[in-house]
Amino acid sequence: MHKLSVLLLFAAMSAASSMEHNTALRVGMIPSAAGANERQLTSSASREERLPMPGLSIITELASTFTSTTQKAKLWLWLQMQTNPKDVFKSLNLKQLRNTGTKLEKSPELLDWLRYTMAYRKMLGSPKFYRDGEIYLRLLKVAPERDLATFFQALYKIPDLKVVGENLQTAQYKLWRSMGMNPSNVADALGITKLLESGKVMSDPRYIVYFGYTEVWLGKLPLK
Structure with a gap:
């Protein structure tokens, strides 16, 4: 080979x-x-x-x-x-x-x-x-978007693709914001609405994405 x-x-x-x-x-x-x-x-x-x-x-x-x-x-x-x-x-x-x-x-x-x-x-x-x-x-x-969100989080663990993962996560946030999506809409898109209600979502990588977008939506996390 x-x-x-x-x-x-x-x-x-x-x-x-x-x-x-x-x-x-x-x-x-x-x-x-x-x-x-x-x-x-x-x-x-x-x-x-x-x-x-x-x-x-x-x-x-x-x-x-x-x-x-x-x-x-x-x-x-x-x-x-x-x-x-x-x-x-x-x-x-x-x-x-x-x-x-x-x-x-x-x-x-x-x-x-x-x-x-x-x-x-x-x-x-x-x-x-x-x-x-x-x-x-x-x-x-x-x-779908929920799998991409998890994928971008996984890229953070690959040294030469870490920045790529960060930039693609930002691109996803920009799309959601341009569509006027609020955190509740994003939770639905990520498939974690019930997990949020149960309080068990904290260990799920999708929660990191959800929390990050909430910060963007609240204006606490500026996008590049």
Whole structure:
């Protein structure tokens, strides 16, 4: 398996190196879709910029965080080609996670997709090329809000994805606030209304999310 991975990576590097000298790829901003939620989270302007191909050493450094051995060569090449994260999401068939019952934090492919997205933004020099709100909307295709809230809490325990988890939790709070949701609405969305009434919710990670949003709603916790 290791030998195969090395061969795949070598092939990807060779292909990418030959393209580097004479290719520039267009990277398009994702236009905002209809609906108040996505308009709130994504850029309203649809524009396109031409960006130079980054050096191989930069790509290799950014790709060093990928952990899925079977996907590493693909992710490396996609990064070199500046492939949009939404297309990588589709290629990895991550949407099927909704039907598997797998905990999101246990999926190496999903975690590497988040790492890929962070590397993609860093490579292009700005989070605007795939905003946190866009990541959140993409994740909604994988799991409902209550599961995403738990997933973001789990990301806090993964050192290189801790900040990602914090930022995605903020994106979730922003969406709820834009929809005018109060803490009671959020408790319903998280499925903890009865637990709140029983007083047994304190040990549930969803309570942390609920409490955090309550602080936001009361104006005690400003959002970035």
